[in-house]
Amino acid sequence: MTPAARVQAAIEILDSIITAARSQGAPADRLLAEWSRGHRFAGSKDRRAIRELVYGAIRACGPVPRSGRAAMLRLAETDSQLAELFDGSNYGPPAIGEGETPARGGVAPEWLEARLAASDIAGEEADALLGRAPLDLRVNTLKTDIDALELPLEGERIAAPGGLRLPSGTQVEQWDAYQTGLVEVQDGGSQLACLAVGAQPGETVIDLCAGAGGKTIALAADMQNSGTLIAADTDRGRLSRLAPRSQRAGTMIAETLLLDPGREMEKLAPWQGKADAVLVDAPCSGTGTWRRGPEARWRLSDQELTRLTDLQQRLITLAAGLVKPGGRLIYVTCSLLDEEGSRQIEQFLAAHKEFTAATPDLPVGEQRGAGIRLTPFQHGTDGFFIACLCRA
Structure with a gap:
């Protein structure tokens, strides 16, 4: 041509x-x-x-x-x-x-630029949302460790423990290390979100919005395949991709739950008040992931954002009922809009006095309300908001 x-x-x-x-x-x-x-x-x-x-x-x-x-x-x-x-x-x-x-x-349609600016995402912070994302790997500690791993291309260590960064477009799917489950493709910010869960061997952990299971298999590695790990989602197609990924990574998942939208508690009832940790990686606007799908900012409307924030609040409330006394709820969105992050947590804490916020123990991130925010400009990751809520 x-x-x-x-x-x-x-x-x-x-x-x-x-x-x-x-x-x-x-x-x-x-x-x-x-x-x-x-x-x-x-x-x-x-x-x-x-x-x-x-x-x-x-x-x-x-x-x-x-x-x-x-x-x-x-x-x-x-x-x-x-x-x-x-x-x-x-x-x-x-x-x-x-x-x-x-x-x-x-950077985006005017109404959305204004929402970002109100959340202190403007100038260089906003411009960075449309840069090109690198390719990050998570070393699978169930099979190897970062010091022993040999790859065709040397990666740069990132803030997430066991995380490596490679140039965008690296064909890692063709590497033996990928095909045998020694490494997984996972953004560094997503890895830090899993770190915030603090999943330990022997615990009961629920990944409430598991999707295709990227965070689920990372949690299984943190738990050293010991304990109970539940992967739940309402999307049959995405959830079906978890099994082959789990097999390649050598992770053991106690149960996969396909939930009915609006009737989630019917299948989650056995876990009511029993989880040490519940991860809510909530559906969101995805403003933090525009580097990977920049046309997504053309799809978002004010009405859709309202629908998403309502859904997020319902999911946090649903998750709260699964957390046992002394347990924790970790709320995560790949959004940089305060209405999907810090403001959601403010509303939740006002309505649930049995929960208090604890700052996630992460190596990088800036305080945003009761949580931590990661941005492409400041931290080189996708944009994330991460909050940890502890039940008395």
């Missing part, structure tokens, strides 16, 4: 991504994969270049662009060589018309 043809292909893919964002359709990665399957003539270099153009344009736009062409014109404002490829050649984009305007820049 010619460079101009790559630009036109990226514009067409961006059109699909913009439509999907407005209608809550497929994510950008899936749409890119579908395009590649339908365009077998595109070589690996073409696909890589088109992907770079697509994500570059997404990051360059704040609000949802009116079209893929407008998004690409926004990126071309910062790259004169890219602007020259709008030349009207065969398979390339038409020339830039007089008065044709690019999409608007920024």
Whole structure:
């Protein structure tokens, strides 16, 4: 493909991504994969270049662009060589018309930028949300330790114990160490969230929003496969991916619970008031993960944020009933909005006098209300809010 043809292909893919964002359709990665399957003539270099153009344009736009062409014109404002490829050649984009305007820049739609700024995420802190995330690994202590591990590429140690950082795009899935379960792909912030649980051998621990189980298998390693570990979620598809991951990692999970939304306690009743620790990795806006999926900021609305905060409050309350006297509830979101973090904990503590907040014992992080916040700019991790609540 010619460079101009790559630009036109990226514009067409961006059109699909913009439509999907407005209608809550497929994510950008899936749409890119579908395009590649339908365009077998595109070589690996073409696909890589088109992907770079697509994500570059997404990051360059704040609000949802009116079209893929407008998004690409926004990126071309910062790259004169890219602007020259709008030349009207065969398979390339038409020339830039007089008065044709690019999409608007920024970090996010205006209403969302204002919410972030109200949570002290502005300037460099906000810009860092759209950077490129590195690839972090967690060394599986059930099978090896960080000093004994040998990898094809040496990783940089990070704040999380047993954590290593590699360049973005490293194909670790092809390594023997990954295939045999010596390492797992897990962001350093996510690893620190697991560390905040303080899971110990012999305890009863519930991962209430387990998803595909990334944090669950990390907790199993902390527990040294000794004790009772419950992985629960309402998403059958995501929860089904836990078993093969657990087998590869050599972890033993006592029970996997598929919960019915709104009727979760029916299956959780046997654990009422019995858990040493309950982890609530709550569904959230994902503002802390935009480095990995930057088009997600186009999908969020004020109404959706309200729905998420209501759900978070219900999940914290549900989890509180599972914690035994002297136990702990760990609340985590990959969001940097206070309404999903510190404000949620303020509301919970006001309504549940039997719980008090304890600052998570983590090697990095800044105090935010009754919890700890991690940001891409300050700590090099995804954005997280982490709180630990202790029951009397």
